[in-house]
Amino acid sequence: MLKISLGKLTDLFDAIAEKEALYIPADKAGVAQFTRYENGLKMSDALNTNRSAKDFFFPQIENLVDFKVNGKNIEIIDPRTEQEDFVVFGVRGCDARSFSVLDKVFLANPVDSYYANRREHGTIVSMACTRPAETCFCGSFGIDASDPEGDVTCWKTEDALYLRANTEKGEALIEKVKPLLEESDDAAVEAQKAATKEILGKLPLRSFTTEKFGGDVMMQAFNSDKWNSLSESCLGCGTCTFVCPTCQCYDIRDFNTGNGIQRFRCWDSCMYSDFTQMAGGQPRLTQKERFRQRFMHKLVYFPANNNGEYGCVGCGRCLSKCPISMNIVKVAKTLEGEL
């Protein structure tokens, strides 16, 4: 185990930022968000960022291809430039797990080269939680918030930051900043882990489980009439989708710049009435169907296609951000009685 005193944290950040782009959670205009590190940027004390860390690999908007129009001729241009290496520091256990969910979508054949390229160049430095919120339920998905996954795992104690490399990429990063770090035993880390585990055991959602949805329940769940009342108050906004670390739907659109076309993709939400517009219109005609789609996807369809892995990591963002406080926990709890 390696450690660095908190007083030298800035040196660590500076050292990383010197070699590659570094992003850390920082408070900006009242909310915690991953921000490109520049000397002096202070790390946020918030439990988690408002937006998840998926943005780094699956940004909200990205150009896929440019068409340059010249009179009656069109030139096709790949807008991608060399991707720089980057480090995302301070990813929580839930978000750290979300990448493996996203990988199952974007790295499955056919591989999404835009996503793969970013994954390749990104190093994840995760941070153990010590003060989880009542909305946290990552434990329901087997995530250990006190010892999160990632290329490097960190623990922040009163006086020091402890680091452990988990992967080759992690080793490489540690190697680059080795002179700043000192060897240490893991007593402080073990103590923190034990304390955090005790708190996790007290969380209101500690016993929440989605187990019932893993079996052969697709039609039963789909046909439940509980969807009517559950979806009744849904506004059809995209808040849950856009703060979710595992939602991966997107739309591809063309923007006419006046001199050409930029073909870009951007996040889309299955909750939107104009989601998946096609020649025949949107296949899910009512908000109930759209609402059902999102939760069926996370709880039933995704595990059915991915060896039982759910499309949720229990980060709790939707619990605190949904304008009408409808969320996956309420949905799962209401439906499980039906199964």
Added chain:
Amino acid sequence: MQRIGVFVCWCGSNIAATVDVQAVSDALAKEPGVVYSTNYQYMCSEAGQNMIKNAIKEYNLTGVVVCSCSPRMHEATFRKTVAAAGLNPYMLEVANIREQCSWIHKDKEAGTEKAIVLGRTAIAKVQLNAPLQAGESPVVKRALVIGGGIAGIQTALDIAEAGFDVDIVEKNPTIGGKMTQIDKTFPTLDCAACILTPKMVDCAQNEKIHIYSYSEVESVKGFVGNFTVSIKKKARYVDENKCTGCGECTTKCPMKNVPNEFNLGMDNRRAIYIPFAQAVPKVATIDPNYCNMLKNGKCGLCAKVCGAGAIDYKQQDQIVEEKYGAIVVATGYNPIKLDKFDEFGYSLSKDVITSLEFERLTNAAGPTSGTLLRPSDGKHPHTIVFVQCVGSRDTSGCGKPYCSKICCMYTAKHAMLTREKYPDTDVYVFYIDVRSPGKNYDEFYRRAVEQYGVHYIKGMVGKVAPRADGKIMVQASDLLADEQLHIEADLVVLAAAIEPDKSARPLATMLTASMDTNDFFTEAHAKLRPVESPTAGIFLSGACQGPKDIPDTVSQASAAAAKVIGLLVKDKLTTNPCVAQSNEMMCNGCSSCERVCPYGAITYVDKEFRMPDRTTRVRRVASVNPAVCQGCGACTVACPSGAMDLKGFSNSQIMAEVDAICQMK
């Protein structure tokens, strides 16, 4: 994708001198959608137009852009050209490269560059043009005239003369209006009644004219060519068809002390009355405010004396609905109330009167049978002071800011007639300016001064104070002599400003016709369309549009009639195709568009829609009447969902123009 032809005009050297027309047509040839691009000396010439026609055929053009002078100049010309070649005339756009380019730029490079941008902008627009068809709407061949004064009468007679049915709605029991109260008319001094009453009788006898007397307009729906109007016939408690106008009832009615409005309250009439001897229709009316039978159920004398059995105490207001192709507003004017003008003592002395009251005092059918007597003691006045501009040209807020126009002339008339009939009378006229333009008007005024010895004094009266001995002290300044005057007068006559009738404002709302701040109706164009309201199918006659004397009123009345006739002879109206259109699928039914529409062209209908989940739902959606819409586009911006768009100037067309102008190149 359109197949667009571009035609760049040299306009001789007007364009070609500062714009490289060859460069423009070459550059525009490269634009997407352009299949043909050329330039020529005079596109508007027959040869130029033939080039366009031939190219449309040869290259199967679906859209045409002409880069030339202002579309205000030749858009119509080129529309006809493309239509002649079989293209929809609205598939044409004109790029203004003369007035807005070659004529204002001296630098040929800059001018050429701008001309290319303007051409590209027109191309971008025409890409999104859609063929438009002018609509048609039928015309109901009947006109309504609101107001039965001399304006309304003249308009109705002229329309009827052309063979169209016309109805007059008059709120009083008789038609005739203000002119019936006037004694003589300037500048000829012929008797008002002698020239008016034959016209009133003509109206009554004309088969094409129907008079709704003692009636008011309740509501107006519809649009040019097709109005539906509800008219309220107020109960007069006398059967119009039975009453012979013998007048027996009006002499027997015991309620003798009803102020007679015809004589402005200077004498009395009965509760059942005929306003004056030549009233049309000559039918009695019961005044429900005074009739004892109607108020208390006692009396019934008139019914007893009526030989025709025309009295009907149970009569009710009646609503009649009629359809009209055109509506003429002729609601006229009234003198303003003078209670705000304490300095003139109108409410302090009976011998301070208005000019209209003076008319009645000199009229043979008036309260004094035409002998000029003071209202207070019935004596001959020996000194009379006329005060002009009472409440006119008044920016203090008490009166009206405008000139009432008629006062100078009728005051000259009053002064002259007084001096002629009563040469021993001293007559003073106080004026700010004497305004006497008009045929024989200035001569008339000069006669009053020079031949009749009327004392015209430039200056305003400061104070009019009645004295206990019956004399009225008039304090005034003579601006020319620069001295204060004190005149002991027997009678003071105030030339009160005139204002539109109070019924005009609610009527304007019903008609969606606009008014100015003084409640005069606004004309469609102050110079070129002076007898039309901006609202199609609504015409203006007489003083409702602005102060007017009788000759002007009659001129405008006939002009309005001519415009109405011009409308009614058409079987169908073609409508401007560049009108608003509501996309019902996106309309929220919120009424924002309806509220900003100056023409009342938008109505709401409940329609059944198939919803995405295959249920049906009734929704309130906007519907634009293309015959009424004038295409301003106010609704398109008021509409938050973008459901309302304007044909020919659509959101996407305008944005395409913006894009083309801003494009980097």
Added chain:
Amino acid sequence: MPNEVKAFKPKIVAFCCNWCSYAGADLAGTNRLTYPADVKIIRVPCSCRVNPMFILRAFQRGADGVILCGCHPGDCHYTSGNYYARRRMTLLFSMLDYLGIEKERTRVEWVSAAEGAKFAATMNDFVATVTALGENKRLEDLRCKE
């Protein structure tokens, strides 16, 4: 001289009412009153046809200034259109200012069909104002400026 820094030429979009200011612009042309070629006119039936969306669109696409010309209050061809335009534009401009966007980049002027000289003077003044402000940065869309 390819290396010379090009003087800033603003892009100006002018929305003109067909009945007054468009005719006023024609009159300016007829009288050969010059104003910079940077001004490009879009003809609209009435100032009330101009949607705030169009104005933002112009800035997005690279305009440096947008001016709306309509009939003088009281003279609207459609009786009331310019009154609505007046309220809409007042509020829109105030909002742009509130967001810190240079208020001088937007303007409303009432120009009648007879005021060719006023049209030219207005455009000269507006172009000078916008030129002094420089390029529109605060409401630009870089995608349209490549």
Added chain:
Amino acid sequence: MQGMMISRAKELLQDGTVNRVLGWQAGEFVYDITPAVFESAEELDAGFVYNAFCGSNLSKYLIKETIKEGKILVFLKPCDTYSFNQLLTEHRIDRDKIYVIGIPCQGKTSGEMLKAKGISGITGIKEDGDNVIVETIYGNETFARADVLEERCRTCKSKKHVVYDELMGEEGEVLDSGRFDMVAKLEAMTPDERFAFWRSQLSKCIRCNACRNVCPACSCEKCVFDNPNSGISQKAAADSFEENMFHIIRAFHVAGRCTDCGECSRVCPQNIPLHLLNRKFIKDINELYGEYQAGEEAGSRAPLVNYTTGDVEPSIVYHREGK
């Protein structure tokens, strides 16, 4: 109050006045209240709640609800009644199918405010006079109620119900609680400061459309931003221009119609003070065209579909006080 509301709702269901009740349903925690429709006494007993976290403005749900059969009972807080009237003005809801009970509101507690004060792991909340005691797995904390109210409640415009069929509690009054102070503060800044402020705020926007979808004034059948034919449809803001445009157009579309219910700011997951845009328009309208409160009176003519011949010229923007 909750008990009174439930028993009155039961009566109205019982006597057939209404066939369902629009209210709030308790959630997992004390604060995650969801708007819900209740159809029976049992459902009301099981889940109906009215507490300091029932912030949702229920009026917009009536658009959907009044399409259905039968009459619905709705509980409206004072500020919700303004939205209700505005929806009536715009013919979006059917008054005949609604029974309105006005309920008092002492201001709603903000979960976001608690979070900003470092609160986490909430297990319960108790009210104690003017204080709020927050129970968490990390211990209890006490706050003055006024300090943890929603922003819109700290600057509450009115405790008066402008429409109801029945009122529970006292008739309230229109308040003057300085709701334009922050707008005035921004106006007093330099344009550069304002630009920096709004860039930092609007750049947070994730275009989730929560503000739009919750807004009672944004009730379009199809929003221009969802309509590919509008030319401005977006699913994500590609750059600062699109961030600005969305919020300018949205504020403009509701200008004169926005009742200042504050739902937009309450629901924004990124805590953007969106109400400051709407309030700017309201403040301008009040100052330039005379006081106007949208929704105060059903059927009133909104300032942007109205005019006077003497209105100020747009150039007033250049001459106004401030920098």
